[in-house]
Amino acid sequence: MDLRLAAYAVCIEEGRALLARAVRPDGGKTWTLPGGRVEHAEDPFDAVIREVAEETGLEAVVERLLGVDSRVVPAAERRLPGRPALQNVGIFYEVRITGGRLRPEPNGHTAEPAWTPLPDVPGLSRSSLLDIGLALARTAPATGHVAPVPVGGLIEH
Known part of the structure; x- marks a missing residue:
């Protein structure tokens, strides 16, 4: 099984979320x-700031830790044929x-960043x-954990 450690930014301003449209x-x-x-050897705290800058052109500061999510993507559902399952x-x-200034990632996997109204996300x-x-931003659970999100329809791994 492959293992990936990643850091993600949740930025909500004036009823809009900062999103990135990734190229699969x-x-x-x-x-x-x-x-x-x-x-x-990178600290996840530093990684999230770097990733926001790379993918959106914006400078960010961390306000707080929201939580941690661990999910396994079965090998058959990965977009990379022949790879094992991914945690x-x-x-x-x-x-x-x-x-x-908001801009696409140069030579990267982000085609476009955008401020998206929260009602449009579903x-x-x-x-x-x-x-x-x-969900972590909305509920702020003391445990830093929310229930898994099922994939299917518009939601994918």
């Missing part, structure tokens, strides 16, 4: 939160934007990570 390995696109893999451990932070083709992050 198969060429499709899906909406998700800004964030991604924690590099070797993704995601650390979610609430962030605040302090500067920069109608988007999106990663389950987006729903997890928004």
Whole structure:
């Protein structure tokens, strides 16, 4: 089984969430939160700030830790044929934007970042990570954990 440690930013301002439209390995696109893999020896706190800057062009500061999500993506559901199952451990932070200018990631996997009205999110083709992050921000559970989000329909791994 592959293991991926990732840090994700949840930024909600004026009823809108900062989202990133990721380009999947198969060429499709899906909406998700800004964030991604924690590099070797990198602190997840630093990784989330780096990822926001890379994927959106915006400068962010961490306001608080929201929680941690661990999910297993079965090998048959991965978009990379021939790869084993993946355990993704995601650390979610609430962030605040302090500067920069919204732009796509140069030479990266983010086609477009966008401020999206929260009522529009359920109608988007999106990663389950987006729903997890928004649920953590909305409910602020003391445990830092919310129930798994089932995939299917507009929600994918």
